Amino acid sequence: MxxxxxxIEEYLLLLYKLDRSREKAKAVIxxxxxxxxxxxxxxxxxxxQRDGLVKVKKSKEIYLTKEGQKVAEDIAYRHNLxxxxxxxxxxIPWYEVHQHAHRLEHAMTPVVVKKLAxxxxxxxxCPHGTPMPGTALPKNTITLMETEPGMTxxxxxxxEVLEDSVDLMKILHENLIMPGNHHKxxxxxxxxxxxxxxxxxxxxxxxxxxxxxxxxxxxxxx
Ligand SMILES: [Zn+2]
Ligand SMILES: [Zn+2]
Numbered sequence: 001m002x003x004x005x006x007x008i009e010e011y012l013l014l015l016y017k018l019d020r021s022r023e024k025a026k027a028v029i030x031x032x033x034x035x036x037x038x039x040x041x042x043x044x045x046x047x048x049q050r051d052g053l054v055k056v057k058k059s060k061e062i063y064l065t066k067e068g069q070k071v072a073e074d075i076a077y078r079h080n081l082x083x084x085x086x087x088x089x090x091x092i093p094w095y096e097v098h099q100h101a102h103r104l105e106h107a108m109t110p111v112v113v114k115k116l117a118x119x120x121x122x123x124x125x126c127p128h129g130t131p132m133p134g135t136a137l138p139k140n141t142i143t144l145m146e147t148e149p150g151m152t153x154x155x156x157x158x159x160e161v162l163e164d165s166v167d168l169m170k171i172l173h174e175n176l177i178m179p180g181n182h183h184k185x186x187x188x189x190x191x192x193x194x195x196x197x198x199x200x201x202x203x204x205x206x207x208x209x210x211x212x213x214x215x216x217x218x219x220x221x222x
Contacts, residue, residue, distance in 0.1 A: 084126055152185075
């Protein structure tokens with residue numbers, strides 16, 4: 001596999017994540033998410049187009065080619081594996097590992113990736129519940145926004161987008177909103193634009209824009 005620069009790898013990973021969360025990838029969105037200017041994004045995307053990694057639709061939507069997808073999956077795998085290692089072996093809190101993994105993922109050679117995966121017994125998910133590339137969450141997974149009061153749910157995955165904010169991740173941690181934990185939906189308020197939850201440790205509430213990025217599985221219903 002050809003080696004790509006860290007910048008190209010970051011673009012590929014972001015395009016992959018947007019596609020996985022069924023979000024449209026346009027230059028403006030990339031510019032905001034990568035904290036850079038639209039002209040820079042256009043220049044990089046042109047280069048990636050030339051290298052056969054992405055294509056741009058008439059609607060300006062950017063998508064990965066087969067080759068781009070292959071490289072992106074490789075980076076996503078390195079990212080998830082790094083997070084798992086940092087959290088489960090080195091003991092860095094799950095809400096902080098994303099930023100560290102973001103640096104590590106670009107530095108791993110194929111041999112290191114293979115050995116690390118073996119050492120960790122080939123984990124299937126990152127600490128935020130993101131499945132490894134090529135696998136998916138169960139079909140009955142829904143977002144917290146799609147739940148109804150009275151439902152008890154198990155948290156399956158914290159959307160990748162949310163990992164970018166350590167402060168937000170900390171709040172989720174303090175409210176026990178992490179993969180494997182159970183919460184009961186007690187209220188959904190359009191006025192407050194928030195969802196109220198109840199766990200064994202007490203109540204918490206999440207704004208709608210966060211709730212739509214949290215994936216859960218229904219366990220039971222009143
Ligand atoms: Zn991450
Ligand atoms: Zn993760």
